Amino acid sequence: MVTLYGSAFSTFTWSARLALTEKGVPYEMAAAKLRTPEWGLMHPYQRMPVLDHDGFRVFEAAAVMNYVDEAFEGPALKPADAHGRARMWQWASAFSDYVAPSAVRGVLIPRFVLAARGIAVDDAAVHAAAAKAHTMLEPFEAALGTSSYLAGEKPSIADYLLLPVVATGGQLEGADQYSHGLPSLNAWRKRMAARPSFAACLPR
Ligand SMILES: N[C@@H](CCC(=O)N[C@@H](CS)C(=O)NCC(=O)O)C(=O)O
Structure with a gap:
């Protein structure tokens, strides 16, 4: 199961959603509870997005998009060469x-x-x-x-x-x-x- 923590109005979350959508990966969205101690455990810099895939978590939009590209079947999000x-x-x-x-x-x-x-x-x-x-x-x-x-x-x-x-x-x-x-x-x-x-x- 894939959960993307963030906000639809965050441009970096939007980028991660574009990658998930282009790749054809089903996901659900969840709110990022910024500036809380719990969120600090999800994202040490208190930002969004964070992707959770069956308990594996990754932050930073480009790292999230690269993970989505490599962990799932679907159209490549990176050039072949x-x-x-x-x-x-x-x-x-x-x-x-x-x-x-x-x-x-x-x-x-x-x-x-x-x-x-x-x-x-x-x-x-x-x-x-x-x-x-x-x-x-x-x-x-x-x-x-x-x-x-x-x-x-x-x-x-x-x-x-x-x-x-x-x-x-x-x-x-x-x-x-x-x-x-x-x-x-x-x-x-x-x-x-x-x-x-x-x-x-x-x-x-
Ligand atoms: N380098 C980060 C930037 C993330 C970022 O700045 N996200 C903004 C939303 S677009 C955020 O979390 N802002 C909340 C805050 O600064 O309090 C990434 O690539 O994910």
């Missing part, structure tokens, strides 16, 4: 280290989580973080100008990691939109959003 896999992990790491800090913590959380809770948002700081996220996405734009997906001609873990952030960023206004002025990233977003997994995993 070493070059392709190197590209995939390169972009997955670049996303986590260079894009996510500004894009998720600097923009999506204040705009969509704090604002919904009525917490005041510093607009200037959010615009600055969006500009930084945009700059960090420019190398992704260059890569997507030469191949349909980040690691070649098929979507892989790197694409499923990036998609929720770019899709949520699509709801931002004007120049804050992550794919604003990045036409290859925008075309990629549309290709990814046309996959049945996108509609199946949309937060609701």
Whole structure:
């Protein structure tokens, strides 16, 4: 049995759900009880998602997606060749280290989580973080100008990691939109959003 602990509104949980859905793995969702001692036993950094498969637990979205790919039958979520896999992990790491800090913590959380809770948002700081996220996405734009997906001609873990952030960023206004002025990233977003997994995993 597979249980994914997290929230449908968490982009990293969304990425894990995309992997499970693309792989065709049945799973159930459970809430992550963040900032409790019990959750600290599930996730030592008090984040989500965490995947539980028959008692085996793994945290970190990319590790979860890789586990799903390797533990279950179904379409491959990684390229078959070493070059392709190197590209995939390169972009997955670049996303986590260079894009996510500004894009998720600097923009999506204040705009969509704090604002919904009525917490005041510093607009200037959010615009600055969006500009930084945009700059960090420019190398992704260059890569997507030469191949349909980040690691070649098929979507892989790197694409499923990036998609929720770019899709949520699509709801931002004007120049804050992550794919604003990045036409290859925008075309990629549309290709990814046309996959049945996108509609199946949309937060609701
Ligand atoms: N590096 C982690 C990042 C996970 C992460 O930051 N998750 C966010 C939700 S999208 C979270 O748990 N936020 C709760 C908090 O920071 O209190 C991963 O890849 O899973």
